[in-house]
Amino acid sequence: MSRLKFLIPCLLPLLTLGCSGEASNSWNGHDITGVMPDLEFELTNQDGDRVTAEDYRGKIKLMFFGYTSCQHVCPVALSKLAEATRALGEQADQVEILFVAVDPKRDKPVLDEYVSHFKPELVGLTGTQEELKEVAKRYRVAFSYEKPRKDGFYIVNHSGAVFAFGPEGKSRLLIDDQAKASSITADLRRLLEQSKG
Amino acid sequence: MTLPSLLQQSIAFLEPYEFSPTVLLVCLGAAVLYQRGWRRAGGGRGQALMFWIGLVAMYAVLQTQFEYYAQHSFFMHRLQHLVLHHVAPFLIAVSAPAAILGAGLPTIVHRHVVTPMRRNRLLRFLYAAIQEPLVSGAIFVGLIYFWLIPSVHFYAMLNVPLYNTMNWGVAIEGLLFWWMIFNMRAPGNTDMRHYGYRLMVLFLVMLPQIALGAYIALSDHDLFGIYAACGRILPITPLMDQAIGGLLTWVPAAMMSVVGGLVLVYRWNTQSRGAETPLPPTLRCAR
Structure with a gap:
């Protein structure tokens, strides 16, 4: 019994450690706070204006790389992000979805129309090959073109x-393509709560 | 494809994807030291060839466009580690470069850096500990397993400092392991570490690598989601990418143990034959 008395105070901190560990894991996406560099880019938006990350300061940003001629993956992923944002209700305007279109040849002429199909409207971003590659490299993502049919x-x-x-x-956060809209909404709510405090 | 465009593409491939002054300086430093020492001490040609292939291979997988592919494809990443952890350090260590690199160092460095380091008891103890064959073998396999834990791998591929730590870690550890295998003497000891002991360690490290490689290669789901998240650049399905990566961890990595074993057996054989025939008197004096 005396040994037990001694053990309990020793083990208590471990127990709380376990709890705090669980709390930080309750994100649905992968927590990448401090793992990746801050948002930084210089690109052209759907209206042809030059924009930087500074222009979207104060809002939660969801950044996705894709292209407008993409038939399956991109429309599904982008509608999911739009749905997750809409579900926030009044807070939806505090979230900006940045769609980095990496196929400037085909994207530039239609980007304006493409982003207006989504509710809330996305921010379409494009640029030269060098500009796009720089952003991709910064976030350790890749894009490449297959041979034309x-x-x-x-x-x-x-x-x-x-x-x-x-x-x-x-x-x-890094949210993978398996994530459900509802779990993205939950993560967004938490991000918004934290940014208030 | 015309010749100039081919040339242009090759040069573009040789440009670093992410320039690292540290890698460049370390490789250049080793190259200069080796060349200087080789001229002074008069090393063999075969020996030099192995050293150079090892050094250039290490530089090439880190500081060319190869790196881009290694960041965005699992099997290219495994190929990069096969070179960094197995092939290149193997070649460098088997070429026995210590005497040549030592001869390349200026006397002043010998006197003020190398000699005090050799005398330092803590360093000697640490070196002896990590060069103990079983310890060294355990670290060798442990590192492979550690970086392939899916959650660890995930962050290593995203975070630049962690990624660099991983690559530097496997390269340095590879050098230490193969150095232990091929180095003739135990640290701080004049006796030869027995060939049989090192052969056994080579065999022991092979088994967990085969198990891990087979597990990855034969897995029916994507273990490393980070490549899908960040974009695969080669037109290849996730499971195919993973299967090739697993095979690279399984077969060639384990084969390096077999090749290392053959080298040891050959050296053991020549050495024991040399011991049977007495040395001519002049050579005995020289020793």
């Missing part, structure tokens, strides 16, 4: 992940 259509290989950034541009 006979009709000229070609597939672009790109990343499936969504990167979430805090209001100050700090990297917060």
Whole structure:
């Protein structure tokens, strides 16, 4: 019994450690706070204006790399992000979805129309090959073009992940393509709560 | 494809994807030391060839566009580690470069850096501990397992400092392990460490590598989701990428133990034959 008395105070801190560990794991996405660099880019938006990360300061940012001619992956992923944002209700305007289109040849002419199909409207971002590659490299993602088919259509290989950034541009979460809209909403709620405090 | 465009592409491939002054300096430093020492001490050509292939291979997988592929494809990543942890350190260590690199060092460095380091008891103890064959073998296999834990691998591929730690770690550890295998004397000891002991360690490290490689290669689901998240650049399915990566961890990595064993058996054989025939008197004096 005396040994037990001695053991309990020793083990208590471990117990609380276990609890705090669980708390930090309750994100649905992968916590990448401090793992990746802050949001930084210089690209052109769907209206043809030059924009930087500073322009979206104060909002939660969800960044996704894709291309407008993408038939399956991108529309599904982007509608999911839009749905997750809509579910926030009044707070939806505190979230910005940044769609980095990595196929400028085909994206530039249609980007404006493409992003207006989603509710809330996305921010479409494009640029020169160098500018896009720089952003991709910064977030350790890759994109590449496959050989064109006979009709000229070609597939672009790109990343499936969504990167979430805090209001100050700090990297917060990596959300993989398996995530459900409801779990993204839950993560967004938590990010918004934390940014208030 | 025309010749100039081919040339242009090759040069573009040789440009570093992420330039690292540290890698460049370390490789250049080793190259200069070796060349200086080789001229002074007069090393063999075969020996030099192995050293150079090892050094250039290490530089090439880190400081060319190869790195881009290694970041965005699991099997290319495994290939990079096969070179960094197995092939290149193997070649460097088997070329027995210590005497040549030592001869390349200026006397002043010998006097003020190398000699005090050799006399330092803590360093000697640490070196002897990590060069103990079983310890060294355990670290060798442990590192492979550690970086392939899916959650660890996930963050290692995203975080630049962690990624660099991983690559530097396996390269340095590879050098230490193969150095232990091929180095003739135990640290701080004039006796030869027995060949049989090192052969046994080579055999022991082979088994867990085969098990891990087979587990990854034959796995029916994607273990390392980070590559899908960040984009695979080669037109290859996730499971195919993983299967090739697993095979690279399984077969060639384990084969390096067999090749290392053959080298040891050959050296053991020549050495014991040399011991049977007495040395001519002049050579005996020289020793």
